[in-house]
Amino acid sequence: MQSSNPLLVVGISAAIAIGSTTAATAKTESPADLQPVDSKENNAFEVSSLKPEPPEQWFLSQANEAPQDEVDIDLNLLDDSEPSSSDADLAQEPESSPEPSLEESEAEAEEAIGEELEGEVSEEGLPALPEGEADVEIEAIEEDLPEAEAEGEAEVEAEEPVADDEAEAEVEESSEESEEVEGEAEPVLETDPALEEDTLEPLPDTDSTPTTDEEPTPSAPTADPGSAPDYLDPDPNPLSFPTDPSEVEIVGTQPITLIQAIELGIRNNEDLQRARLELQRSQAALRETQAENFPTVDLGADLTLQGSEQPDTQFNPLTGEQEADGTELQTSLGLGGALQANYAIFTSGRRSALIQAAEREVRFQELAVESTTEDLILQVTQAYYDLQEADEQVQIFQAALDEAERSLRDAEALERAGVGTRFDVLQAQVDVANAQQDLRNQLSQQEVARRRLVEQLNLSQSVTLAAAEPVEVAGVWDLTLEQSIVEAFRNRAELEQQLVQREIAERNRRASLATLGPQVNLSAQYGLNNTLASDPDSIAEDFGFLSSFQVQLGVSISLFDGGRARAQARQAEANIAIAESQFANVRDQIRLEVEEAYSQLDANFENIQTTALAVQQAEEALRLARLRFQAGVGTQTDVLRSQTELTRSRFNNLQAILNYNRALAALRRSVSNFPEGYLNEVP
Incomplete structure (x- = not known):
């Protein structure tokens, strides 16, 4: 002292x-x-x-x-x-x-x-x-x-x-x-290039320039912002699968925008294609039912050879009687044709009920295609935002690694100068190692996010995707919560689907009860017959065509069917009640989706401003902590803590922006209609 x-x-x-x-x-x-x-x-x-x-x-x-x-x-x-x-x-x-x-x-x-x-x-x-x-x-x-x-x-x-x-x-x-x-x-x-080369060499960086020993990975050409390239489409044969490793090798990375991703999804997604096929099937079923409005016309022709044994008799003049003299085979060759028409004149309303039910089934499948399309757009949007998040997190962890390496250089410089301690250097080295591990893990998550988007879009086996758009606020929502709820009730296809299901059940009930009523049928037939020959030695003999016709009006009513028709009607009534209950359930679910998305949208909008300010403050705090440490009045712990807070602030800001975009996409899905226009003014 x-x-x-x-x-x-x-x-x-x-x-x-x-x-x-x-x-x-x-x-x-x-x-x-x-x-x-x-x-x-x-x-x-x-x-x-x-x-x-x-x-x-x-x-x-x-x-x-x-x-x-x-x-x-x-x-x-x-x-x-x-x-x-x-x-x-x-x-x-x-x-x-x-x-x-x-x-x-x-x-x-x-x-x-x-x-x-x-x-x-x-x-x-x-x-x-x-x-x-x-x-x-x-x-x-x-x-x-x-x-x-x-x-x-x-x-x-x-x-x-x-x-x-x-x-x-x-x-x-x-x-x-x-x-x-x-x-x-x-x-x-x-960053220090020399140190970065040493620390990042083992990391799998797909965007870095390959060395001379490695073959460069070709990149797919950049597509126009408004259209997705055709070479991303999968094999048109849905039953094909790769059998050679070269067929599944990734040969390029294609950056795409969100609009292009949605276009590819609508074009190639298997769920949407299946919904379209089901719509085509229901349209064919409707055409089948509509055929009941027309009569059936049948045309038939037949060639008949008929033979039978007849007793051969001769007249005996002595006795004056016919006496049997063995048997004789008699044959005939005939040609005939008939034109027949049948039509149900009256079915007690069964025919019209079945046609209406088939029409409502087509409408149901149209709404299913619409709902599937909207769900697909939301899923693709969410997957694209997940890819953006993975890309940005790679940059955040890369920046954290750069900051950790910079702190390590400062600590080593101060140690060589005689002011720093070995403890500070070890702390910085541990922080660099942790940052490297976080970066490696995030690079893996980035690749998983890319492949998940490829699977969602059902693309080619040999390409992978990258986000071409930066992370930014996707837009604003101008409607209030109450307006959004009302618009969702008007626009959602799921609500009208339940109404259509109720109508289908009602038409099936009417069709089942109609089988108990009278049935009126009309049939008509016109025929031609010709016996070509009646003797086997002269089959070419022609006796001409003989015509015939028949008109029949039939009325039938079912007196007893064992209760089958009424049981079918009760099943339809139960389906009506189920559709009504499901309508109320879907309505409440839609309101919950709107309220949840609206709440998240509002909260994340505030979080964007808060986290943006926090990032600026964390950057300034790290700058001051680094200056204090370099000047000898601060500690390495302050720098490391500031680096951690900066990384957390950047991550929070990224989450706020992407969660806002996700909430906006979910809100648009909740108040959706594809194409534009109202499904029902009043559900």
Whole structure:
């Protein structure tokens, strides 16, 4: 405690200088100085009066430019040599006077700043000096900057020409990067190419340039924004499957927009194709039922050879009687044709009921195609947003890795300079390793998201997809919650489907009961017959065609069918009740979907603004923490914590934007109709 401590002197001098600087700037603060930042990405505010000279920026500039010899003493722990002129100015100790003791230094510092402890406080929480003293202190420091810089560089070159030069270069490089970050509206993350190459070499980066030993992966040409390329379509044969590994090898990555993804889904999705086939089947069933409106006409022809044994008799003149003389085979060859028509004149309403039921079935399948299309659009949109989220998270984790590597370089530089500790380096190395693991995992999730979108769109086996659109707010919703609910009730195909199901059940009930009523049928027949020959020795003999006709009017009524028709009617009545109950259930579900999506939309809209401001604040906090650590007044833990908070803030901002877009897509689905127009004005 009796010997002087240059580190404490430097720290006290820096605190006095920082307090002076903040005192000079604190006088100009006012609420009018809060200016909005014109940025598309956030809606934050900055204090314009504090921008010219933040305390940490000034402290770093003094550490790198002005008192270089003092910084070298502080960072390199050199021997206790006499301080330079800049040291004397900062510590307020002339060279001729002996160095004060620790108690005297503390007393001087307390006397210099004690008067202002209850006054204004700077942005960093340090006590501010009076304005006059701050101006004198800043002017004295600025006058000594060139001389102190020259002396500090000469001292470093003389004492440690190799190791200290490298440490100084790295510290200056980090300082220059920090100053460049401070001068920009948004900090730009910089990485060391050499370190990045070492740490990211094992990572599976599909977008990086391949080496000479690897074959480059060809990329598919970029498609027009409004149309999806045809080569992405799958094999037209649905029964084919690859049998060779080369057939499933990924040969290119195709960036597509959301509109193109929706177009591909509508064109290739299997569920939608199946719904279209079911619609075609119902249309064919309707045509089958409509055939009951027409009579049936049948045309028939037959060629008949008929033979029979007849007794052969001869007349006996002696007896005067016919006597049997064996048997004789008699044959005849006849040709006949008939034209027959049948028509049900009256069916007690059964025919019309079945036709109406078939028509409603076609309408039901049309609504099913519409509903499937809307569901597909929502699913493709959600999958596309998932891919965007995976891509952006890769960038976020890559930025976190860059920040961790930068902190590692700073910690290693300070350790080589003699100021940092091995513990700080180990902390930074652990943080880099964790960031690498997070990046690898996210790259895997990105690939899974790409393949999931390919499967959703049913694309070719040899291509994969990438999002071509940046993450941004998809749009706004102009309707209120109540208007959205009413529009959903009018537009949703699912509600009309239940009404159509009820109508189908009602028509089936009528058709079942109609079988108990009278049935009137009319039939007519016209025929031609010709016996070609009646003797086997003369089959070419023609006796001419003989015509015939028949008209029949029949009436029938079912007296007893064992209760089958009434049982079918009761089944239809149960189906009617089920459709009505299902209508109420779907109605409540639609309202819940609208309310849930609307609530999420509103919450995430507020979250976008909040998280955008949080990202800006986290970036500024990380910048200040890094400056403090490089200057020796902060800890590595502060930097790591700030890096974690920045990564979390960026992730929260990404989640807010994408969740807003997801909620908007869900709300559009809830109030949907494809194509445009109302399904029912009043359900």
